[in-house]
Amino acid sequence: MAKGKPKSYPHRATVPPIYQSAVFDFARVEDLAAQIESGPAFPPSVDDLTYIYARGGNPTQRKLELDLAALELTDDGLVFASGMAAITAVALTFGESGCEFAVGYPVYGDTYAVFADLLPRFGVSASFVDTSDIGEVRRAMKRSPRMLFCETPANPSLAVTDLKAVARLCKKHDCLLVVDNTFATPVNQNPVALGADLVIHSLTKFIGGHSDLVGGAVAGGKDLITRIRLTQFITGGILDPFAAWLVMRSLKTLELRVQRQNENALALAKLLEKHPKVARVYYPGLTSSPHRRIAKKQMRGFGGIVSFELKGGLRKAKRFVNRLKGARIAVSLGSTETLIQIPALITHRIVPKGVQESLGIPRDLVRVAVGIELTDELLANFKRALKEL
Numbered sequence: 001m002a003k004g005k006p007k008s009y010p011h012r013a014t015v016p017p018i019y020q021s022a023v024f025d026f027a028r029v030e031d032l033a034a035q036i037e038s039g040p041a042f043p044p045s046v047d048d049l050t051y052i053y054a055r056g057g058n059p060t061q062r063k064l065e066l067d068l069a070a071l072e073l074t075d076d077g078l079v080f081a082s083g084m085a086a087i088t089a090v091a092l093t094f095g096e097s098g099c100e101f102a103v104g105y106p107v108y109g110d111t112y113a114v115f116a117d118l119l120p121r122f123g124v125s126a127s128f129v130d131t132s133d134i135g136e137v138r139r140a141m142k143r144s145p146r147m148l149f150c151e152t153p154a155n156p157s158l159a160v161t162d163l164k165a166v167a168r169l170c171k172k173h174d175c176l177l178v179v180d181n182t183f184a185t186p187v188n189q190n191p192v193a194l195g196a197d198l199v200i201h202s203l204t205k206f207i208g209g210h211s212d213l214v215g216g217a218v219a220g221g222k223d224l225i226t227r228i229r230l231t232q233f234i235t236g237g238i239l240d241p242f243a244a245w246l247v248m249r250s251l252k253t254l255e256l257r258v259q260r261q262n263e264n265a266l267a268l269a270k271l272l273e274k275h276p277k278v279a280r281v282y283y284p285g286l287t288s289s290p291h292r293r294i295a296k297k298q299m300r301g302f303g304g305i306v307s308f309e310l311k312g313g314l315r316k317a318k319r320f321v322n323r324l325k326g327a328r329i330a331v332s333l334g335s336t337e338t339l340i341q342i343p344a345l346i347t348h349r350i351v352p353k354g355v356q357e358s359l360g361i362p363r364d365l366v367r368v369a370v371g372i373e374l375t376d377e378l379l380a381n382f383k384r385a386l387k388e389l
């Protein structure tokens with residue numbers, strides 16, 4: 001929240017303007033040449049006069065970058081066209097032929113594909129590690145990975161990684177720790193404050209929050225962000241100014257939305273856990289969860305995603321998803337409306353069937369991303385669908 005007197009914008013506008021400009025002009029060609037000479041415009045402030053060309057920066061994106069950096073308690077930030085553009089830019093910045101990355105599992109399907117399929121084509125290999133097991137992380141460090149990338153809670157198993165413990169190991173072994181904080185959101189968790197070097201978001205999810213934009217972000221120390229900014233400038237995965245403005249608008253309600261989603265998810269997880277037709281529930285907020293102790297230590301809320309398995313396997317899971325009222329059958333998560341899907345068939349379909357199970361993606365797992373609807377309505381819909389099974 002802003003401290004002190006709220007800032008107004010040009011013309012005393014209450015809301016920041018959208019600079020829908022790809023190009024910024026100069027009074028004299030010498031001034032433009034001098035600006036080019038002094039390096040790409042990586043502007044430190046929104047009011048800076050060094051903007052040249054929007055692939056290298058635009059004041060609207062820049063305001064969002066600084067807002068996100070503040071939310072993640074970091075010095076600087078960078079916004080992208082999607083979460084995947086952010087992840088790829090980080091991997092391209094710190095990878096080089098012959099090096100190895102350690103990657104926590106499970107991770108989002110396309111993230112898996114970047115590390116398992118795309119990067120090895122350029123000589124960057126990946127070893128997959130269960131980062132919720134500190135012993136496995138310790139063993140992984142013996143291979144001297146340049147970077148450890150993980151999600152916590154992880155998609156779709158909601159496994160939790162002890163970030164302080166992993167950060168200590170990474171520091172000792174000179175390994176960059178990059179955490180995808182999409183599931184937790186900065187409302188519930190700040191990985192950099194727990195020792196990570198960089199934090200990543202798919203802005204498409206809770207931060208955007210309304211299923212109406214695609215975006216990504218990275219936040220961290222200025223030096224690292226400046227290196228990633230150069231990759232972004234060359235490769236071009238920038239966020240459009242209008243999408244950046246929409247994200248800024250979404251930030252105003254982020255805390256309210258996430259608090260309701262935390263409450264809804266916990267209530268749903270408790271309901272499912274008690275239900276005789278449910279085989280297993282995955283939610284770090286449940287007292288029965290093996291991840292609760294670490295989650296309580298590092299998170300302020302347990303997040304808006306619940307995964308579960310029904311008795312009766314994949315056939316029952318499909319039938320349940322099709323019958324459930326009040327939820328959309330869709331990919332993505334973090335929206336105002338509840339979204340439901342079966343990861344092994346959809347968001348994690350790209351992970352080979354033979355390894356899905358061993359990477360924490362059971363075939364019949366159902367993933368629910370709760371919305372901000374009234375808790376009683378959400379629970380009533382689930383109770384009805386379970387009864388009808």
Ligand SMILES: Cc1ncc(COP(=O)(O)O)c(C=O)c1O
Pocket residue numbers: 082083084085108111151155180182183201202203204205214215216332
């Ligand atoms: C945890 C996580 N990270 C990254 C991404 C990729 O984000 P985007 O779809 O914005 O590229 C996703 C997408 O579902 C995700 O779930």
